[in-house]
Amino acid sequence: SQQGxxxxxxxxxxxxxxxxxxxxxxxxxNNLQWYRQNSGRGLVHLILIRSNEREKHSGRLRxxxxxxxxxxxxxxxxxxxADTASxxxxxxxxxxxxxxxxxxxxxxxxxxxxxx
Amino acid sequence: xxxxxxxxxxxxxxxxxKVFLECVQDMDHENMFWYRQDPGLGLRLIYFSxxxxxxxxxxxxxxxxxxxxxxxxFSLILESxxxxxxxxxxxxxxxxxxxxxxxxxPGTRLTVL
Numbered sequence: 001s002q003q004g005x006x007x008x009x010x011x012x013x014x015x016x017x018x019x020x021x022x023x024x025x026x027x028x029x030n031n032l033q034w035y036r037q038n039s040g041r042g043l044v045h046l047i048l049i050r051s052n053e054r055e056k057h058s059g060r061l062r063x064x065x066x067x068x069x070x071x072x073x074x075x076x077x078x079x080x081x082a083d084t085a086s087x088x089x090x091x092x093x094x095x096x097x098x099x100x101x102x103x104x105x106x107x108x109x110x111x112x113x114x115x116x
Numbered sequence: 117x118x119x120x121x122x123x124x125x126x127x128x129x130x131x132x133x134k135v136f137l138e139c140v141q142d143m144d145h146e147n148m149f150w151y152r153q154d155p156g157l158g159l160r161l162i163y164f165s166x167x168x169x170x171x172x173x174x175x176x177x178x179x180x181x182x183x184x185x186x187x188x189x190f191s192l193i194l195e196s197x198x199x200x201x202x203x204x205x206x207x208x209x210x211x212x213x214x215x216x217x218x219x220x221x222p223g224t225r226l227t228v229l
Contacts, residue, residue, distance in 0.1 A: 030215050042206055042220035092215030104215060106159040
């Protein structure tokens with residue numbers, strides 16, 4: 001099963017409103033990342049938050065991380081029609097013994113639709 | 117600006133054909149990845165490479181192989197394509213293997229008939 005699970009599965013809002021997406025995960029992590037995917041395209045990295053950080057901002061994006069609840073949220077403020085996309089969280093688990101690979105596990109994504 | 121390119125956006129092949137998907141990155145990244153994306157299953161890692169000629173299996177390597185002869189190029193090979201390999205294939209690269217951001221290509225939508 002996927003490490004990260006996004007909620008809600010789909011979100012529909014009007015331009016100018018804020019959009020909040022949540023991600024829950026099961027095991028301990030090194031960091032958590034958020035990606036955006038426009039329809040039929042590749043993923044674009046938005047923001048990375050480390051396990052010792054609680055909040056991070058990038059432009060209109062605000063990400064929070066609560067490791068005690070194993071959850072993260074992505075807030076997009078003053079949304080625009082161009083923000084319409086799928087948003088994925090991805091968790092990086094601590095390195096397993098003997099390997100240098102930090103596994104990046106993606107959730108199923110939240111489909112955000114912003115109406116003009 | 118960071119760039120990962122994939123050889124085809126759309127590809128249609130017949131069952132049993134050998135299929136090559138090419139990926140090129142211009143960021144001098146050591147690490148490259150191949151994922152497939154399917155509805156309801158999310159992104160799943162097929163193979164990754166952390167250096168030229170080095171490769172590691174991901175979560176679903178069966179039916180696939182890879183080749184990394186040059187640092188900038190990572191190829192995914194379907195030795196004998198099957199209908200259950202119809203999917204969106206995404207290539208990515210990263211500077212750090214241990215969990216840094218991935219930079220993705222635009223994807224190749226492969227249909228196997």
